[in-house]
Amino acid sequence: MTNRSLDTILFDAEKSKELDWGKRSKIINGIIRGLQYLHEDSQLKIVHRHLKASNILLDSDYNPKISDFGLAKIFGGDRSHIVTHRIAGTYGYMSPEYAMRGQYSIKSDVFSLGVLILEIVTGRTSYGPYDSEQDADLINFVWEHWTKERAAKLIDPSLRDHCPIDQLLKYIHIGLLCVQQKPSDRPLMSAVNVMLSSSTVRLSSLSRPAFCTQENSISEEILVEASSNEMSITELEPR
DSSP: OTTOBHHHHHTSTTGGGGOOHHHHHHHHHHHHHHHHIIIIISSSEEEOSOOOGGGEEEOTTOOEEEOOOTTOEEEOTTOOOEEOSOOOEETTTSOHHHHHHOEEOHHHHHHHHHHHHHHHHHOOOTTOOOSSTTOOSHHHHHHHHHHTTOGGGGSOTTTTTTSOHHHHHHHHHHHHHHTBSSGGGSOOHHHHHHHHHOSSOOOOOOOOBOOOOHHHHSOTTEEEEEOSSOEEEEEEOOO
């Protein structure tokens, strides 16, 4: 893909300036449409399980393509979730019910989407570090600012003078809805689509989101592969 993956641009101080709000909202909306197809419109319900910035490829017009279906699972019949003893994914994007109990569903992808939305709006990575020891991850960092009505300060500085703040805050609100603690409180992709496209839909109130960090959420039994910019879980083997 001409513009490689989202992370190579979004988290680069110079290249990120190429991503004005028009491009960023286009990327977010494209990811949502892709997930809606996988979850709701395809003949087979598919859970991606590895949604993250490096798995979003961008063409020459910054149209996003969801890539790397190596961990994807097809849900048959009326199954709403699956429990596994093999955990695979990347720290910062994994839903807590999957990281701690091996339970995944389409709401696991919704959680990952929420993290991606927050990354794209703020220009910050999901894995920190941030201003204090309490802010171990992006969700914590955003929630603290949201509750103190300082969320506008989180917006990527390159966007602040080029997009209505209320629109950016709407995206942050939706991102936080996607990372709610209970999977049942996270919206379906079709609902997220409606929220973004409508100016009259009232967004649900927020409760404290899920905070899933390496230190307090993942078993020490997990074999981890560390890279220079992210931590990936490869498998869980019980002793």
